[in-house]
Amino acid sequence: MSVFPDKVLYPPNNPIGDLVRTLVPAPFSDVLNGGLAIFSLLALASLTPVVLIWLERKVAAHFQARLGPMRVGWHGTLQPVADGIKLMFKEILKPEGADTFLFFLAPILPATASFLVLTVLPFDHHLQVTDLNAGVLFVIAASGLSIFGVLLAGWSSNNKYSLLGGIRAGAQMISFEISLALLMLLIVLLSGTASLRGIVLAQQGTILDWWIFKFPLFGLVAFILFLISSTAELNRGPFDIVEAESELTGGFTTEYSGISFAMFFFAEFVNMFVAAALATTLFLGGFLAPQMGWGMLDRLLDAVPGFVWFFAKTYGVIFIYMWFRWTFPRLRVDQLMVFEWKVLLPMHLFLLAVAGFFITMEWIPL
Amino acid sequence: MGKVGIITRGVPKLIDPLPGGRHLIDGIEFIVSWARANSLWPLVYGTACCAMEMMSTGGSRHDWARFGVEVARATPRQADLIVLAGTIVEKMSRPLVTLYQQMPGPKYVIAMGSCAISGGPFIYDSYSVVKGGGRLIPVDVYIPGCPPRPEALLYGIMQLQKIIRTEGRRNPWQVKEPYQVPVADSFSAARTAWAVAELQPLRSPSVQAIKPTRLVRPEYPEVSRQAVKNQGLSGQAILSLIQKTFPAVRPVGPDGLLTDALAAPDSPADLLVPTGSYCDLVNFLKNEPALGMDFLQWITAVDWPDRFDVVSRFLSTSKGHAVVVRTAVDRDEMVLPSLTPLFPAASWHEREVYDLFGIRFTGHPDLRRLFLDDDFPGHPLRKDFRDESRVMARPY
């Protein structure tokens, strides 16, 4: 039984895909469509870190009463480009005794993982590569792949700092994976669907119909918990014990140089984008406009394309991530584990129980 | 020459003959050198004072992030630039070279401050300072100053960027040889030049002689001295307390000679102890309730022509009085019982004395050299220490 049959306002089909299908015969149209999707996602995946690195450095600088990159391009906009090109043309070193195959395989995995998640994200009404009906499960499965990259990097480097970083990463990411999965489960429970597009459409209406507000008070708590868990999953401050520069010099990336380090660096920022996009999709109504329930204003807000709203919300969440990182000191390894298993996990289970209770009592308008 | 890569050498050779290929490669070279110049990630490396100014450069006022330099990497694998901030000593030279070798090319070096340029204030008389980082690794830019101001470091970075922008296939980056400065010869050359000059007859002053001027020093009034206010027992009281148990202990006068009584009752107690009762006396100082010397300030040694004096100072934090204890060590034996069982603080002080003077302490749990490498010849703080290969004597 579909929960929201009368609320579907937009056809799930992509107009560009339809156009291709009408122009090109059947088997080739799918190939062409796939190619187009891969190309646009690649463009997104390679441009996002460039923007985010610049943003991170500028945001950090302005938090810290300084200017940040100023010399290359307008206000240092080309700084990440310079960094990227430099890293590409740098010598690649492999430490003696490192496992060559795994050492060079490891940087590719995190990038692949975040790239896979991009395929199910609904950027707009018609802008989604594929709408899996188990999209949430796919997100959990695909993002779990990035742990392998970090673990392998830590192990194959033949360096004790890397190994410590890798082990820390394994413990941390696997623990917080559970948290994230439980929170996604919560939203699945509330929306009645596991498709990401379905979750967004379940939040139609005014701003109060987003899951952050629609599930009274607990939605806000769940959103904050999601921010915390995803920050930990991203290995960003205050949970950056994996790279903890003052302890482990470089963590699992200690022995990586040149382009293989750049892969990690880029994957980190794509991951951040993906996490923020997920927070947007699950809690903040994804591509939906923030409608207030005032006729004129609503129509005006609705006229703005959905992907603008999507990116605006995502970058808002990203700003919160950056705010976290440049404010808090770092947690210790054991404190992080205690925080996850003794604080976050019980809270998530409690939230799930509350959600179940709300649904059985039919207190949430579905 | 660095390693010859297929991409950096082979591809340009293939493309160059093609029509327009030269411009393509010129363009790529421009972009690559531009990227390298504007993305200098420094290694987190600083040994002494200059590191503070390097940190100030990263601070809000000077902000080297404007040049894209703020991504300081703790691991050399990701660094492009090493700023030699501070003195480099012999023991540090091997790790420094290793760090440089661990960096991936192209890599650049800035020598910041006098110490990294030439040894700076430590060039003469020091037995451990390397006379300039340029002897260990090739330096691209030198920034003078002791320490240089942050603006100077920023200017140095800009100069380095200028150098990097000129790089291309005609002038590729390559591992250069470190610059070896001839040590003693610069002075011998100067000396011979002077000797020759002194043989020449003096030129008569062609122009009017310069009037001798004298710096006018301001007249300052005499002010009586405000002595440090000591608390606790007076020196005389401490001495009489000790002499009750250890009659052989005698005070040392202000001129460093043995006397029978202190010059004044409240002058500081400076006692000479026979070697045999050294540990017992320190034990007494620590455990006698009237004295209560719970704080060992330092232990050091003085090299006299006939003996070594091992000097230590004890302090009572609760009462405020202090005492200096010295004991003579024979030049032939060079052995003294260790104070480590009484004061754990003595451990490193005794290791330092062992390292720099060669006095061995019996009963010390871990008597290794503290500062110098294990294979350092001799003990440098002895008066008879000579090492021409390390110490550059003053030419004046």
Place this chain on the structure above:
Amino acid sequence: MELPAGFTYRPIQNGATDEYFLNMGPQHPSTHGVLRLVLRLDGENIIEIVPHLGYVHRGIEKMGENQTYLQNIHLTDRLDYLSAYSNNLALCLAIEEALEIGVPERGEYLRVMICELQRIQSHLLWWGVLGMDMGAVTSFLYGFKEREPITDIFEELCGARLTMNFFRPGGSAFDAPETFLPRVREVISSIRKAVDEFHTLLTHNVIFQERTKGIGVLSREKALAYGCSGAVLRGSGVDYDVRKNQPYSLYDQFDFSVPTGTTGDCFDRYLVRLEEMLQATNILEQAVRRFPGGPHRSKVKAQYKLPAGSYWSQVESARGLFGVYVVADGSAKPYRIKYRSPSFSNLQVLSELVIGHKIADLVAIIATLDLVIPDIDR
């Protein structure tokens, strides 16, 4: 297996987990320069630690024997460059004691004020670096932001930002410029505001308190036995401060209190240093009100020849008890000159503090010990 230097062989008990050694330094971001630590670890837990010194051992004491007393002043700058003024002062006090040179009142006030400014400046840097070691990079920048105005005062005084070479026997090299008092007033108010800000940013942060409370507990007895001084000793509850107990210069004429801790953990050491900054502003405020006119230096001699004998002077630098022991033989150069550096003893206690803690705690402990490595190595 060959053990690293300083470790002794210990058989691993049946069923115990395997141990390994980790080398930190001499180039490591949290060792504040070139300290090298070798850790014996069980997973993340530290079983044993052996510090290795000497990576900036420059032989300053040997050099001092070949330089005149006045030339030695510039070498003291480079020991503990964050309290260069206090170091200068210690040597000048020793010379003054030997030659019985007096200091005019204005000179003494200048000394007290500058030493307190230096203390604030050093603690600001420490606070920033502590935050950075704990992962809060922003505090590093805030510390340096507040530090710059003080550096400006120093620059106006003597032209140097870090290595001052300013005090002379009998006073100071130069008089205070006209802008000195207004600038000090400005600094007093800005520091008081800044310390409040520091409390909101770091002290009241739950993560920070979790990271520092109960970590690296140094008992009162151990602190004394290892010869710790400064905030490390006071954090353990010993109210020993050279400025109070053996007052030099004019410190007995100022009203200030010596903060002490109760438990001796990292958090106590942290609070003591922050409070010391406020106390320093109190001293500065009193000094600004009473700052007298007149000369800043009593006597100028071309050469200082200390009569034969040994002289000792000690000051409370930003890191603790800094002292100079001079053995003179009547010539213009010292026969032997020994510097008692506070960081040397404060570092020695590290091997006791970190046992059983994690690597992350080691970083916090080193940061709260506030080490300056060239001061240790000399």
